Amino acid sequence: xxFNQISVALQRIVNPEITVQGHCDVPCGIYDPKDAQLAAETxxxxxxxxxxxxxxxxxxxxxxxxxxxxxxxxxxKVKHEVRIIWGDYFKPEHxxxxxxxxxxxxxxxxxxxxxxxxxxxxxxVNLRQQVDEFADMFWATKS
Amino acid sequence: xxxxxAWMPVSFQGDSMRPTLIPGDRLLVxxxxxxxxxxxxxxxxxxxxxxxxGPLIIKRIVGLPKESIRxxxxxxxxGQLLTEPYLEGLVDQFxxxxxxxxxxxNTSYFVMGDNRSASxxxxxxxxxxxxxxxxxxxxxxxxxxRARKLKRYH
Numbered sequence: 001x002x003f004n005q006i007s008v009a010l011q012r013i014v015n016p017e018i019t020v021q022g023h024c025d026v027p028c029g030i031y032d033p034k035d036a037q038l039a040a041e042t043x044x045x046x047x048x049x050x051x052x053x054x055x056x057x058x059x060x061x062x063x064x065x066x067x068x069x070x071x072x073x074x075x076x077k078v079k080h081e082v083r084i085i086w087g088d089y090f091k092p093e094h095x096x097x098x099x100x101x102x103x104x105x106x107x108x109x110x111x112x113x114x115x116x117x118x119x120x121x122x123x124x125v126n127l128r129q130q131v132d133e134f135a136d137m138f139w140a141t142k143s
Numbered sequence: 144x145x146x147x148x149a150w151m152p153v154s155f156q157g158d159s160m161r162p163t164l165i166p167g168d169r170l171l172v173x174x175x176x177x178x179x180x181x182x183x184x185x186x187x188x189x190x191x192x193x194x195x196x197g198p199l200i201i202k203r204i205v206g207l208p209k210e211s212i213r214x215x216x217x218x219x220x221x222g223q224l225l226t227e228p229y230l231e232g233l234v235d236q237f238x239x240x241x242x243x244x245x246x247x248x249n250t251s252y253f254v255m256g257d258n259r260s261a262s263x264x265x266x267x268x269x270x271x272x273x274x275x276x277x278x279x280x281x282x283x284x285x286x287x288x289r290a291r292k293l294k295r296y297h
Contacts, residue, residue, distance in 0.1 A: 013152050013284070014169070014285070016154045018152075018153045018154070019153065019154045019155070019156055019199070020153045020156070020200065020201040021199065021200050021201065022155065022157030022158060022159035022166075022200075022258075022262070023198065023200045023202075023262070024159045024263050088258075088260040088261065
């Protein structure tokens with residue numbers, strides 16, 4: 001081997017001509033925090049409706065129970081959607097940019113559970129704000 | 144050059160093999176020989192089975208010839224949940240919906256990306272016949288800090 005051949009061989013090792021794909025047809029856009037945000041807004045709306053209802057009659061009791069059921073469902077949905085983005089989308093380099101990401105997710109889990117357990121509108125407002133902040137982190141990694 | 148051509152340096156792109164492989168990794172691929180035997184856990188390179196002129200793809204073998212496979216994010220081989228140490232516990236146990244139920248043929252392999260939620264693999268395009276396998280990624284040589292032999296599991 002002369003010098004040129006060695007040089008070409010080294011070049012080929014450092015920058016291979018062949019690329020192999022860790023292939024994924026689905027674009028990364030499949031991740032979107034809007035479902036979590038919508039679910040958090042629904043929780044807030046249901047809590048607000050619960051506050052404003054006089055559950056004295058059969059009809060209003062029925063409505064009240066429906067609000068509670070929807071609140072339960074959507075608070076759990078918030079947790080699920082946030083967990084998916086947190087676990088599947090976020091990467092170590094994102095964590096360098098947002099070192100409080102884990103704490104934020106943990107906070108959302110706790111607040112969503114509080115929304116399921118109780119009926120305080122302030123919990124729902126906090127949940128919506130925390131999910132919005134989580135969404136901000138997500139979109140910041142896309143910019 | 145005969146011995147050298149058995150080895151192929153490649154550049155890796157994409158997210159579907161995280162956390163094992165990261166975009167920009169340089170890998171050494173050992174080309175298939177007539178007597179090459181592949182094992183579960185091997186990371187293999189093959190041509191996109193849906194496009195003979197398409198890109199070379201890299202995935203991990205999770206199912207061997209003649210096995211029964213049920214795969215969602217988790218993998219069941221002959222009805223038993225497969226232990227996959229290379230996933231480093233990142234797979235969410237929440238999703239258990241199976242798809243791609245297969246009885247693998249006598250000469251085929253079921254392959255998946257380690258990043259289960261962002262990988263197009265045998266769950267979508269089916270099994271890979273051994274004749275279509277280009278070779279096995281044996282080691283990562285760049286970046287130097289993460290240069291190491293790619294572990295075989297079985």
